[in-house]
Amino acid sequence: MPRTSDKRERLITAGRELIHSKGFNRTTLADIAEASGVPLGNVYYYFRTKEALLDAVVSAQKDDFRERVAAFEKHGSPRARLQAFLNSVIDSKEEIARYGCPIGSLSQEMNKSSGLSRAGASEGLILRAQWASEQFRALSRSDAQDLGVWLIASIQGVILMANAMADPGVIERQLGQLKAWIDAF
Amino acid sequence: MPRTSDKRERLITAGRELIHSKGFNRTTLADIAEASGVPLGNVYYYFRTKEALLDAVVSAQKDDFRERVAAFEKHGSPRARLQAFLNSVIDSKEEIARYGCPIGSLSQEMNKSSGLSRAGASEGLILRAQWASEQFRALSRSDAQDLGVWLIASIQGVILMANAMADPGVIERQLGQLKAWIDAF
DNA sequence: GTCTATAATACGATAGAC
DNA sequence: GTCTATCGTATTATAGAC
DSSP, rough: SSSSSHHHHHHHHHHHHHHHOOTTTTHHHHHHHHHOOOOHHHHHHHHSSHHHHHHHHHHHHHHHHHHHHHHHTTTSSHHHHHHHHHHHHHHHHHHHHOOOOOOHHHHHTTSSSSSSSSSSGGHHHHHHHHHHHHHHHHTOOOOHHHHHHHHHHHHHHHHHHHHHOOOOOHHHHHHHHHHHHHHOO | OSSSSOHHHHHHHHHHHHHHHTTTTTTHHHHHHHTOOHHHHHHHHHOHHHHHHHHHHHHHHHHHHHHHHHTTSSSSSSHHHHHHHHHHHHTTTTHHHHOHHHHHHHHHHSSSSSSSOOOGGGGHHHHHHHHHHHHHHHHTTHHHHHHHHHHHHHHHHHHHHHHHHTHHHHHHHHHHHHHHHHHHO
16 A cells, blocks of 8 residues: 555546546446546545636646646757647547547537536636747747737648547648648748 | 428437537436427437437538538639638637537547447548648649648647637637638649 | 426436445 | 545436426
8 A cells, every 4th residue: 555645646647538538428437447546436535626727637637737838848949849740630630530639629628618617627628729829929020929829720621620530641731731831931 | 280290300400519518428318308499309310320410410511511601602712712712710719619619529529439430520621621721732732631631730720729628819810811822822 | 299297317416425 | 644434516418208
């Protein structure tokens, strides 16, 4: 018996995967519990409600992005950082063509009317747009803010179409174009 | 008592609105029945299952698009048709910034793993991309197919970001840029 | 064709023993 | 901290009278 159990961690990890592949509404706490090897009743020791687990999942998504961004810092130029970001999307093209973007699709799902907290799940997208805007600002673009939003919008739209067409090749081709465009200025 | 009741029609209309604002999973047949002024049990006279009602909703979405496209034909040039399409999106910016695109968000939701028919809900997006590709082809673009997918992806991405940022202005600004780009070639 | 009542089940959440 | 058993409710779907 470890002094500190990793059950909370396992629940969050399983929650991320299941919410990505099935969506939040269709993912049950029993699904998450089973995938984590935790009995259903014990889930409530770690999370008061299903929504509390969602908050932890969203938080983990944001932490992950911040880590990735920190890793991009080793690239000397903003251009190279943007390319690295696009490459990271292309790297997981199979999974996101199958289930959509874990950030974008969750944002969509949560921004439908319900009693739930509308804001949290969208922050991942906003964070990405802000980061992209910073890169364009470093490239001395006066329209840096709009360009940042535009870049994330473009990526999200391409993922949505690749998902609808069930074709990862769409991501490769369309984001390849985007990379060429970034190289060109 | 009308010889033919319009209940089926009313159920589809209410279904479209509710599925758009709440999502398919969170919309109950009781919701749709109440909004249509039809008793719950009677819904099953018109639709065998909830999924059958979804199919009718998707079908109605596709019919609507085909009608809009037919109306665009009065514009002389492919460029003008594309502009008219973008204008129609901008016209409903408030609603789509609030709830997302009725076509795109439903496609996302249905493309999550479940026993349900994965394909149907995405056809609206594919139809739009094909139509856009035809316009680019008429403009003698050799990369017309990719451009069509790219245009619909761009629109969908912009809607997703406007939804995440809860700001219809994003749609106006970003699609304004897109319109200028279309004018330019 | 229409409607009421209800069956069948799935799921979030809790109680309480250990 | 952990686990089993179960409650309460929401929701899809059906039965059957009219």
